[in-house]
Amino acid sequence: MKYRRCGRSGVLLPEISLGLWHNFGGGDDRAQNAAIIGRAMELGICHFDLADNYGPPPGSAEERFGSLLKQEFAGHRDEMFIATKAGHLMWPGPYGDWGSRKHLISGLDQSLRRLQLDYVDVFYHHRPDPDTPIEETVEALVQIVRSGKALYIGLSKYPPALFNRACTLLAEAHVPCLLHQLRYNLLDRACEAGQLPAAKAQGTGSIVFSPLAQGMLTGKYLNTTALPAGSRAERSDSIFLDADKVATDARRVAELQAVATEAGLPLTQLALRWLLQRSEVTSVLIGARTVAQLEECAAAAGQPALADELMNLLSAE
Numbered sequence: 525m526k527y528r529r530c531g532r533s534g535v536l537l538p539e540i541s542l543g544l545w546h547n548f549g550g551g552d553d554r555a556q557n558a559a560i561i562g563r564a565m566e567l568g569i570c571h572f573d574l575a576d577n578y579g580p581p582p583g584s585a586e587e588r589f590g591s592l593l594k595q596e597f598a599g600h601r602d603e604m605f606i607a608t609k610a611g612h613l614m615w616p617g618p619y620g621d622w623g624s625r626k627h628l629i630s631g632l633d634q635s636l637r638r639l640q641l642d643y644v645d646v647f648y649h650h651r652p653d654p655d656t657p658i659e660e661t662v663e664a665l666v667q668i669v670r671s672g673k674a675l676y677i678g679l680s681k682y683p684p685a686l687f688n689r690a691c692t693l694l695a696e697a698h699v700p701c702l703l704h705q706l707r708y709n710l711l712d713r714a715c716e717a718g719q720l721p722a723a724k725a726q727g728t729g730s731i732v733f734s735p736l737a738q739g740m741l742t743g744k745y746l747n748t749t750a751l752p753a754g755s756r757a758e759r760s761d762s763i764f765l766d767a768d769k770v771a772t773d774a775r776r777v778a779e780l781q782a783v784a785t786e787a788g789l790p791l792t793q794l795a796l797r798w799l800l801q802r803s804e805v806t807s808v809l810i811g812a813r814t815v816a817q818l819e820e821c822a823a824a825a826g827q828p829a830l831a832d833e834l835m836n837l838l839s840a841e
């Protein structure tokens with residue numbers, strides 16, 4: 525594994541990080557989860573990304589990871605860089621989501637109980653809140669670091685102007701923003717316009733999620749009459765990818781698959797290496813349902829640069 529410096533900080537992150545949004549919920553196989561985390565550690569993938577609402581049900585991914593940490597991976601805490609987040613709907617009533625001090629402090633306290641940890645390495649505000657003053661959100665994040673419940677602060681999915689304002693406030697409090705977490709893949713390049721340049725200008729790292737567009741950029745949904753059994757688009761407990769979304773993007777994925785075939789490389793590898801070749805990207809945040817998927821994704825790290833011609837073909841809209 526290769527490691528990249530996270531903005532202007534002391535933190536190094538692996539080129540490939542592992543997210544637990546899917547596949548680590550209450551209904552997922554615990555032994556399989558242990559095998560994935562164990563293999564990740566062997567491969568040098570030491571950054572694990574969680575959020576309070578990951579599961580299903582919400583909270584169960586943190587519980588599963590906390591239980592694995594306590595049992596299978598006891599003694600390895602300091603080798604890991606563990607993230608969690610608050611800001612999406614987590615509990616009923618007016619305090620259960622968004623960006624108030626009340627939500628963020630209570631949310632992290634709940635996460636720490638589920639994770640069975642005293643602190644996380646990075647705590648994110650999961651999404652911008654249009655109604656809470658950014659000053660209040662930032663004060664809560666600063667308080668969290670001062671209290672020792674998180675070592676660093678991250679932001680997720682912030683538009684550039686609000687991101688810049690939050691970074692300024694955090695820097696004034698001597699709690700610089702460590703990371704911006706953004707969706708970025710060959711099918712969704714919206715962050716190139718403002719968010720990635722803003723993070724670079726602020727000296728903040730960028731960690732990019734859904735690099736395989738939730739699996740579509742493996743090509744596995746092409747040329748099949750039925751959705752592959754057990755895949756994210758097929759599973760009823762996964763509501764973020766379905767047959768309609770797969771159909772909408774099929775033509776573009778097929779074009780990219782043709783480029784990959786011509787280059788003699790799997791589309792999965794090209795999709796990840798295309799991201800890793802961007803100097804603004806600190807780490808590519810994958811998901812994996814099996815050890816084999818994890819290994820295939822990890823193989824994209826530390827590879828030589830793709831030729832300009834191939835990069836241009838992939839980047840052509």
Ligand SMILES: NC(=O)c1ccc[n+]([C@@H]2O[C@H](COP(=O)([O-])OP(=O)(O)OC[C@H]3O[C@@H](n4cnc5c(N)ncnc54)[C@H](OP(=O)(O)O)[C@@H]3O)[C@@H](O)[C@H]2O)c1
Pocket residue numbers: 542543544545546547573574650680681705706732733734735736737738739740742744754755756757792809810811812813816817818820821
């Ligand atoms: N900040 C935010 O708001 C936000 C939002 C979304 C995600 N995230 C973070 O980003 C992480 C990654 O997102 P993601 O899960 O969407 O990433 P992804 O890497 O685009 O998709 C992962 C899925 O692709 C499939 N896959 C992966 N490798 C494969 C392979 N070699 N062959 C075939 N299929 C493969 C698997 O799905 P199947 O089940 O179909 O096999 C896997 O679960 C999340 O866990 C989370 O930590 C953050």
